Each structure stands twice: as C-alpha cells, then as structure tokens.
Amino acid sequence: MGLLDGKVALVSGAGPGLGRAVARALGREGATVVVAARDEARVGALADELAAAGATALGLRLDVTDPASCRAAVDEVVDRFRRLDVLVNNAFDDGDHRRFLDADLDRWRRTMEVNLFGTLQLTQAAAAPMVEQGDGRIVMVNSMSAVRPEARFGAYAASKAALAAVTKVLAVELGRHGIRVNGVHPGYIWGDKVAAYFEHLARRRGIHPDEQYEQVAAEAALGYLPTADEIAGTVVYLASDLARPVTGQAIGVNAGHWFQGF
Numbered sequence: 001m002g003l004l005d006g007k008v009a010l011v012s013g014a015g016p017g018l019g020r021a022v023a024r025a026l027g028r029e030g031a032t033v034v035v036a037a038r039d040e041a042r043v044g045a046l047a048d049e050l051a052a053a054g055a056t057a058l059g060l061r062l063d064v065t066d067p068a069s070c071r072a073a074v075d076e077v078v079d080r081f082r083r084l085d086v087l088v089n090n091a092f093d094d095g096d097h098r099r100f101l102d103a104d105l106d107r108w109r110r111t112m113e114v115n116l117f118g119t120l121q122l123t124q125a126a127a128a129p130m131v132e133q134g135d136g137r138i139v140m141v142n143s144m145s146a147v148r149p150e151a152r153f154g155a156y157a158a159s160k161a162a163l164a165a166v167t168k169v170l171a172v173e174l175g176r177h178g179i180r181v182n183g184v185h186p187g188y189i190w191g192d193k194v195a196a197y198f199e200h201l202a203r204r205r206g207i208h209p210d211e212q213y214e215q216v217a218a219e220a221a222l223g224y225l226p227t228a229d230e231i232a233g234t235v236v237y238l239a240s241d242l243a244r245p246v247t248g249q250a251i252g253v254n255a256g257h258w259f260q261g262f
Contacts, residue, residue: 002030013091027055064118095155171248221256
C-alpha cells in the first residue's frame with residue numbers, strides 16, 4: 001500500500017532535477033503520474049522511466065505561460081484518468097542574474113509570467129476538477145529566495161515572494177472546497193547543477209570545491225545540503241492524507257539552512 005494509491009498527480013516543469021525526483025517519488029507511492037513540460041521528448045522519456053519502475057505515467061507538452069495549454073493539459077488528465085488529485089507546480093524561470101540597476105525589467109516580467117502567472121494559470125485550470133471532487137492537493141515549489149534574497153536574483157526572488165503570498169490566499173479561498181495549498185522552499189539542492197556552481201565559486205575564491213561545499217553546508221543545522229530525492233519526500237507528504245490538516249504553509253526543506261518565521 002502506497003501513500004498515494006488511487007491518486008492522480010500532475011507535475012509541471014518535470015524535466016531533470018527536482019521535477020524528476022518528485023515524479024519518481026509520487027509514482028513509488030502509488031500515484032498515477034502525469035509529467036508535463038515544454039520539451040515533449042524529455043517528458044516522454046521520463047514517463048517511460050516511471051512506467052518501467054512500475055508506475056502508471058503519461059507525458060504531456062505544457063507551456064504554463066499559455067492559458068490554452070494549461071487547460072488542454074488538465075482536460076487531457078481528466079479525460080484519461082477521470083480525476084486530478086495532486087498538482088505540483090514546479091515549472092520556473094530563474095531570472096536574468098543581473099543587478100537591479102543593470103536589469104531589463106521586461107526580463108523581470110518574463111520571469112513573473114512563468115513563476116507567478118504561469119503557476120496561477122495552471123492552478124486555476126487544475127482547481128476546477130478538484131472543486132468538483134471536493135478534495136485536492138496543490139504544492140508550490142518555491143525557493144529560499146522568497147525569504148533570503150541574494151544580489152542578482154531580484155527577478156526570481158520577487159516572483160517567488162509573490163507566489164508565497166498567493167499560496168496563502170489560495171489556501172484561504174480553496175479550503176472550503178477541501179483543497180489544500182502549500183509551498184515547499186528548498187535552498188541549495190545538491191546535485192550536478194549546484195556542484196558546478198560551487199566549482200565556479202571555488203575557482204573565483206582560489207579554494208577547493210569541497211571547501212566551498214563545507215563552508216555553505218556548515219550554515220545548515222544538519223551540516224549538509226539535501227538532494228532532490230530528499231526534498232521530494234516532503235512533496236509526497238503534502239500530497240498525501242498525512243497532511244490533511246495542513247494548508248497555507250511554507251515548509252523549508254533545507255536541512256536547517258534557515259528557518260521560516262512563525
């Protein structure tokens with residue numbers, strides 16, 4: 001028996017990294033998993049991987065900035081599987097990495113179109129069948145940038161902070177329909193991308209990459225940086241009935257790198 005037996009889940013932005021880890025974790029717990037992103041070949045390959053591991057899976061092309069694409073994806077899920085229980089909003093744009101004085105604010109708008117409005121468009125489409133069912137779980141993949149911004153991440157931080165606020169609004173408005181809305185806030189997710197970034201920082205500082213890792217990890221209460229697979233476990237929890245009384249929450253999944261406020 002899995003925690004998500006009989007549930008149907010849709011994961012946006014399901015390419016490599018956290019999206020893949022979340023999809024795999026949902027599948028292991030018995031969910032039917034629909035993986036969606038703009039790269040149709042990539043999500044098709046991921047769906048095949050999930051199926052090979054024993055899950056029922058489907059890959060769909062999805063552009064969250066296109067309302068018609070959002071509606072079409074949700075309609076396809078409901079047509080095939082007769083329901084939609086879980087939405088994991090993982091699609092994102094990481095911004096322009098420029099300081100504000102040098103930034104093109106049209107580029108900030110593009111980041112906002114994906115991280116805020118794109119997420120809301122898909123959520124609005126997915127909420128309709130959840131309202132009919134009288135139950136649903138929506139998980140926003142947020143970021144430490146929403147509460148711990150750094151220079152050059154202004155566009156990304158602004159979009160994620162807005163998403164954190166909207167998560168609470170949706171929890172209030174959708175709660176009467178039995179829909180729970182929560183956010184997970186990773187910090188650094190240890191994997192190839194962060195390892196390459198730490199190597200870059202280490203070269204600039206003239207230190208070994210291991211030392212770079214150790215210095216950052218030492219800031220965390222648990223003394224290490226979590227992997228995507230570990231973070232995916234919290235998404236499974238929020239998607240399951242174990243989190244039945246949990247809504248409107250921002251859960252830090254960062255090994256104690258920082259703590260959310262009360």
